[in-house]
Amino acid sequence: MGKFKQLGLSKPILKVLEELEFTKPTEIQEQAIPLLLEGHSDFIGLAQTGTGKTAAFGLPLLERIDPSNRSTQALVLAPTRELGQQIAEQLETFSKYMEKVNVLAVYGGAAISNQIRALKKPTQVIIATPGRLIDLIKRKAVFLDELEYLVMDEADEMLNMGFKKELDKILSYTPVEKLTWLFSATMPSEIKKIVKKYMEDPVEVKIDVKNKVNTNIEHQFAVLKRSDKLEALCRFIDIYPEMRAVVFCRTKRDTQELAESLLQINYKADAIHGDLSQKQRDRVMGRFKKNDLQLLIATDVAARGIDVNDLTHVFHFTVPDDESYYTHRSGRTARAGKKGISISFINGREGYKIRNFEKKLKINFQQVEIPDADKIASIRIEKWAENILMTNQSERLNAKLVKKVSKLFSSISKEELIENLLSIQLDQLNLGSNKDLNTETEKSDRKEGGRGRGGRSGSNRYGRDRRSKGRSGGSKNHRKGNKKATSDSKKSTKKKKRY
Numbered sequence: 001m002g003k004f005k006q007l008g009l010s011k012p013i014l015k016v017l018e019e020l021e022f023t024k025p026t027e028i029q030e031q032a033i034p035l036l037l038e039g040h041s042d043f044i045g046l047a048q049t050g051t052g053k054t055a056a057f058g059l060p061l062l063e064r065i066d067p068s069n070r071s072t073q074a075l076v077l078a079p080t081r082e083l084g085q086q087i088a089e090q091l092e093t094f095s096k097y098m099e100k101v102n103v104l105a106v107y108g109g110a111a112i113s114n115q116i117r118a119l120k121k122p123t124q125v126i127i128a129t130p131g132r133l134i135d136l137i138k139r140k141a142v143f144l145d146e147l148e149y150l151v152m153d154e155a156d157e158m159l160n161m162g163f164k165k166e167l168d169k170i171l172s173y174t175p176v177e178k179l180t181w182l183f184s185a186t187m188p189s190e191i192k193k194i195v196k197k198y199m200e201d202p203v204e205v206k207i208d209v210k211n212k213v214n215t216n217i218e219h220q221f222a223v224l225k226r227s228d229k230l231e232a233l234c235r236f237i238d239i240y241p242e243m244r245a246v247v248f249c250r251t252k253r254d255t256q257e258l259a260e261s262l263l264q265i266n267y268k269a270d271a272i273h274g275d276l277s278q279k280q281r282d283r284v285m286g287r288f289k290k291n292d293l294q295l296l297i298a299t300d301v302a303a304r305g306i307d308v309n310d311l312t313h314v315f316h317f318t319v320p321d322d323e324s325y326y327t328h329r330s331g332r333t334a335r336a337g338k339k340g341i342s343i344s345f346i347n348g349r350e351g352y353k354i355r356n357f358e359k360k361l362k363i364n365f366q367q368v369e370i371p372d373a374d375k376i377a378s379i380r381i382e383k384w385a386e387n388i389l390m391t392n393q394s395e396r397l398n399a400k401l402v403k404k405v406s407k408l409f410s411s412i413s414k415e416e417l418i419e420n421l422l423s424i425q426l427d428q429l430n431l432g433s434n435k436d437l438n439t440e441t442e443k444s445d446r447k448e449g450g451r452g453r454g455g456r457s458g459s460n461r462y463g464r465d466r467r468s469k470g471r472s473g474g475s476k477n478h479r480k481g482n483k484k485a486t487s488d489s490k491k492s493t494k495k496k497k498r499y
């Protein structure tokens with residue numbers, strides 16, 4: 001806490017930081033806070049999400065706001081609604097012990113009338129997505145003529161999302177003498193243009209990407225066939241039951257399909273991508289935050305602004321080409337000083353991507369094996385047995401039916417019954433056909449883009465047979481009290497020594 005004090009923060013803020021257990025400032029906070037608390041120049045912070053940049057600008061911003069002045073003094077622009085809401089929540093928390101400062105987040109995808117109503121109250125700090133802000137300015141619900149501080153958060157992402165025109169427009173509504181603080185993970189030429197046009201001699205602080213990615217994240221990769229990816233993912237989840245992960249796919253369609261496949265086989269997963277309505281996105285995020293979902297399947301853009309601590313893993317179901325995407329994705333784990341694992345699934349021809357990340361990001365990758373089928377079978381069987389033991393359905397069942405079934409089983413011993421049930425369950429685990437998923441090896445980089453895609457007839461894009469219930473039949477059955485054995489399963493009751 002002493003370190004935060006040295007940065008020049010006031011008592012009410014220090015008290016909150018203590019409550020939040022922020023014991024020492026992150027790198028961006030250490031460098032930016034003193035400059036932003038006192039400074040009279042524009043500022044550029046080159047830092048990724050997850051580096052603590054919200055507090056880096058949020059704390060000095062709150063310290064500089066005059067609560068007795070009712071006009072809008074600060075505007076924070078953010079690319080997405082999620083990020084906007086998170087910034088607002090954090091600012092509310094940080095200002096808990098200060099004289100009341102009104103903070104409001106406004107964004108698209110929610111009723112504008114409610115936001116107009118809320119803005120009737122003097123609002124000293126507005127956090128906004130660009131499109132909605134322009135609407136509100138046009139409707140005379142927001143006035144920026146007394147603005148003193150403009151923060152652009154994730155400026156590169158705002159441009160990626162096509163907000164260039166909106167930014168120009170918003171900037172034209174603001175007084176020239178305000179201070180502009182711009183945060184961006186990267187510095188593409190479009191951002192340089194904005195800096196040149198709208199900022200005056202900015203002070204620049206750069207948090208080295210390699211420091212950021214490197215510290216608490218373990219980078220791993222597994223080489224496997226595309227068609228084995230789903231099973232591989234399931235095995236990693238099974239072997240690490242405490243897992244909370246974001247799984248990245250390249251396209252919306254892949255994201256949706258993967259989430260559906262996982263759901264079918266009873267993993268708590270859902271997708272977040274740009275085709276969802278804001279309401280749907282909020283619902284998914286809410287469930288993920290509440291721990292109702294174990295896995296969030298996301299596209300790169302949709303994952304911007306996801307601020308969930310305690311993620312143990314990030315999976316790159318499809319590996320990005322660009323290293324800044326890799327950095328951004330991996331940065332979803334190992335937040336706030338915790339450790340995390342980032343696992344890339346590559347096919348035999350994608351080794352060059354890993355080497356490229358190693359070189360450009362100065363990080364090391366470790367190749368890992370996909371968990372062994374026998375071990376997984378044992379874990380899944382234990383779970384299955386545990387579920388049976390935990391199930392207490394006696395009250396729900398019809399006594400006559402129980403009697404009838406008991407009679408049917410009276411000719412076999414308990415041991416035989418267990419053996420038969422186990423055999424059925426093992427078949428349903430669907431591990432037999434592709435037991436060892438570690439057969440794929442790296443191939444020469446030069447042939448990149450060639451063959452190597454999984455066959456698709458009769459199976460979905462991740463190799464699970466659409467017609468077969470696979471593991472889902474098994475787990476669904478046992479979770480619901482194992483009411484019904486399929487005729488396929490009955491056929492397989494002849495003992496197979498598989499395990």
Ligand code: AMP
Nearest residue numbers: 022024025026049050051052053054336
């Ligand atoms: P941000 O990059 O602002 O999204 O912050 C990432 C996460 O780190 C947030 O959940 C913050 O609450 C947390 N955080 C920020 N600064 C600190 C700090 N100095 N110590 C511990 N956690 C922090």
